[in-house]
Each structure stands twice: as C-alpha cells, then as structure tokens.
Amino acid sequence: MNFQQIFGNPPEAEASAPGRVNLLGEHTDYNDGFVLPIAIPQKTTVQIGFSNDGQHHFYSQNLDDQVSILEINHTPSGFASYIFGCIQVLKKEGYEIPSLNLYVKSSVPIGSGLSSSAALEVATLRAIRQLLNLPINDVEIAQFAQQAEIHYAGVQCGIMDQMAASLADTEHILFLDTRTLSSRVLPFPAGAEIVVIDSGVPRTLASSGYNQRRAECEQAAQLLGVKALRDITKLEATEDLPEPLRRRARHVVTENNRVLEVLQILETRHVASLQRFGGLMNASHASLRDDYEVSVPALDTLVEMLQKTPGVFGARLTGAGFGGACVALVAKSEGRAIATKVLEQYNHNGYTGRVLVPPTDF
Numbered sequence: 001m002n003f004q005q006i007f008g009n010p011p012e013a014e015a016s017a018p019g020r021v022n023l024l025g026e027h028t029d030y031n032d033g034f035v036l037p038i039a040i041p042q043k044t045t046v047q048i049g050f051s052n053d054g055q056h057h058f059y060s061q062n063l064d065d066q067v068s069i070l071e072i073n074h075t076p077s078g079f080a081s082y083i084f085g086c087i088q089v090l091k092k093e094g095y096e097i098p099s100l101n102l103y104v105k106s107s108v109p110i111g112s113g114l115s116s117s118a119a120l121e122v123a124t125l126r127a128i129r130q131l132l133n134l135p136i137n138d139v140e141i142a143q144f145a146q147q148a149e150i151h152y153a154g155v156q157c158g159i160m161d162q163m164a165a166s167l168a169d170t171e172h173i174l175f176l177d178t179r180t181l182s183s184r185v186l187p188f189p190a191g192a193e194i195v196v197i198d199s200g201v202p203r204t205l206a207s208s209g210y211n212q213r214r215a216e217c218e219q220a221a222q223l224l225g226v227k228a229l230r231d232i233t234k235l236e237a238t239e240d241l242p243e244p245l246r247r248r249a250r251h252v253v254t255e256n257n258r259v260l261e262v263l264q265i266l267e268t269r270h271v272a273s274l275q276r277f278g279g280l281m282n283a284s285h286a287s288l289r290d291d292y293e294v295s296v297p298a299l300d301t302l303v304e305m306l307q308k309t310p311g312v313f314g315a316r317l318t319g320a321g322f323g324g325a326c327v328a329l330v331a332k333s334e335g336r337a338i339a340t341k342v343l344e345q346y347n348h349n350g351y352t353g354r355v356l357v358p359p360t361d362f
Contacts, residue, residue, distance in 0.1 A: 003047045003103040006059050006066070011047035011103065015126030017119045018043045019108035020164035021196050021327045021357065022318050023173060024284055025259040027292060029158025030214050031221070031252045032179035032228035034259040037164035038172070038188065040196065041359050044106035044119040046127040051099035058083050061105040075152050079104065082117055085152025086124045089144045095134060102127070109356060111202035113319020117153065118161035121145035139181060142166040156211050175263050179230060186266040192274050192313065193335045195306070195328040196357035197343060199298040203323030210320050213292065217252060220245040230256060244293070251291040258284055278314025278329050282307055285316035294321025298351055302326045305342050312338060325356060 003011045018039035025035030051057055056069040058080045067080040076084055083104075087097050102124065108116040125141045128134065136144070142162035149157050159178055167183060168174040175184040220241055221229050229252040232238065238249040258280045265273040285303050289295040295303075299317045306315035306328045315328035330338050339355040346353050 001061075003049070003101075006103060007049060007051075007057065007101040009049055009101075012049040013127050013131035014045065014047045015123050015130055016043045016045040017122035017126060017165040018168065018170070019114040019116060019119050020161060020168060021114060021194065021325070022160065022164075023194070023327060023329070024262055024281060024316075025160070025255060026284065026288055026316075026318070027213060027217075027294070027320070028230070028252055028255050028259070029160035029176075029178040030156070031158075031217050031256075032230035033252060033256045034230075034263075035160045035174075035176050035178060036259055036262060037160060037168055037174050037176070038194070039164065039168040039170045040108075040114060040357050041170055042107040042109070042114070042356070044104065044108050044116065044123045046120075046123040047103040048127040048131050049101045051101045054099050056084070056087065056100050056102070058102045059104065061103065062110075079120065081153045082120050082148060083124050085148030086121055086128070086144065088152060089147045090125070090128065090134070093144070095132070097128065097132070100128070100131075107359075109198060109325075111324065112198045112356065113203070113317070113321070113324025114196070114356065115161040115165060115319070117149060117155075118145060118165040121148050122162060122165040138166045139163070156214050173266060175259075175266070179228070184263075186263075187269070189266070189269070189274055189277070189329075191332050192277075192329050193332055194357055195312075195330050195335045195339045195342075195355070196318070196325050197302060197306075197328075197339060197346070198325045198354050198356050199296075199302050199323060200352040200354070201296055201298045201323035203320070209294065209322060213248065213294065216245055216248045220249040224249070229253065233257070247291040247293075251287045254287055254291075255284060274313050274329065278312070281314030281316045281327075281329060288317055288321060292321070296321070296323055298353075299323070299326060301349065301351070302342070302346050302353065305345055306338075309338055309342055 145162040311331040311334040313329040318327040
C-alpha cells in the first residue's frame, strides 16, 4: 500500500538517503579518528505529511507495520524508535514539530552493516526539513541523526554512518575526520570498483559487543592519558596496556594510519597504488579479526575467498562486525563476475550470502 492508501492523503514532502559501505576506518569514528565511507546505490525513502489527530503515525512498507505514538514521552521499539528519536532531537533543539504521518520504504539491507538505521534517520530528518522548511544544514542533519540513534535506539555509535548518509555519493569516497567533522570528497579510483557481499549472518549492534568495544577504547584512552585513541599515533605507546585493551588500541592506531595512507593514494590518483590500497584493506580485516575480535567465521571465510580471487585488490569486513557484509576493491568492470563467482563458492560451503553491490534488482 502507498502513502495515500495508508493515511488518506498524498504525501506533502519526500526525501531519501543512501546506505553506505566503509572502505577503511572501522571502529575509529567513536575514537575521534578517520574514516573512508562511500554511498551505495540502495537507499531509504521517507514520505511525510501532517497528521490531523494529534498523534504521530509511522508506516514501514518493508515490514508492513504501522506504529502510532500515543504517549509523547514513550519511545517505541523497532524502526519507529529511530524516527521518534529524530523528532525528539529536533524538539530539543527548539523546533516545533507537529504531529506527522510518515511512510518508509527502503532497499538498504537491514542487519548487513550498511547503515540502514543512519539512512532512515537522515531521510527522516531531510523530509522534516523539507516539509517544515527548517534552517538546518547537512552536517547538522548527521549530528541530529547520531543523537537520535544514541539516545533513542540505544546504540553508542560514532558519527561516520550519519555523515556518510548525509554527505556521501556513489561516485566519490568521503574522507572524514570524525573529531573536527572536516571532510573531503575524493574521486573513486579510475581502475577499480567495489563489490559488497552479505555474509548471511545478521547482527544487531545494540545487543552485540559494539558498546563493549567502545567502553574498552575509552578505558584505554584514559589509561594512556589522552582524550581519545586518535591522539595515539605510535604503536609503542599501547604496549604497556593490559589485555584486551592493548589489542583494541593497537587496532585503532593502525587503522587510523591505514586510512591516512589511503588518503594519500587517493589524492595522487596513481593506478599502481590500487594494490597497496587493497593490501591495506586486507590488513584491516586481519586487525579487526585478531586485535578487535569483531569478525565471525562466515566473514573470515568470505573475505579469504575474495582475497584469493583474481582481479581482487583487497577485501575486508565492513561495518561493526559480528556478522554483516564484506567489501572488496576489485578491477574495473569485473565486479559482477567476481561477485557471482565468489558467492557461488561461498554458498556451496553451506552459507546463504547474497550480492549487494553491484546491485541486481532492488
């Protein structure tokens, strides 16, 4: 059913936001570090209008689920918590938000590490901005979206996902300094493209080890006497930390350094550097697996298959881990063939993965 069939009137505004895949810089954003995301073709679209009964009504086409908010201070569960959170954050910023009807449809896979929640938040805030003509910019949209996820969905997330959903596109890589929020849009390497394959193992951030990893990093930074692990640039500084804090800090330090090296590669646009870019992605996965311990056997299997396939420069898990998807940097025009080959091999081993990028029909 469409918006008018659900709510009785046509929508008065519509906005979209993409999912994202992170090429490098995993678990560095909440450590004030550096990240390199890119938008994917899949997106979330929000249609919006005014509600005339004093209640908010949210409908998800994908879930065929409608939620009505009766008590203004009661946070709903599921997809509605993200939307409600966005509305509440805007109210706390001093904006007067009337009762709304909101219709969501999305092609961003849920539970695959491609930021379906950030896409929903940013699309919601964009739609409200358009409907009410609010004077908020794209960086503020990302900041409000992050606050909504932290305070209303219960995930102590960094700001990378929301900044990517708000600022990134599919043709460029977004370099982001998550401490200063300064960003740079860089052309994607001419001789390459990306492949993203869902491992088939879903993960839920709020109930995973995500918040635990964040707490471990904060503890490590405190022991090292710095505001955040971003302030540590040399590995020697982490050697005296107790385990597992030493390994957690080692991942963050080396991952930040990998991002900064790839930034130089992207700025020089040297085709031969694609091998080095891929090598750094491979090193990132090993660090996420061994030092940060957020991989799972399915992700390791899929990454190894990708890394061994001709035409693949490098591959790693993407997103927070504990399931979700893998991303690979591959030779231009070979992505679909590589993805098909690896997926067949992966599923033959008893898994149930699927290709997300290049997209098929979505």
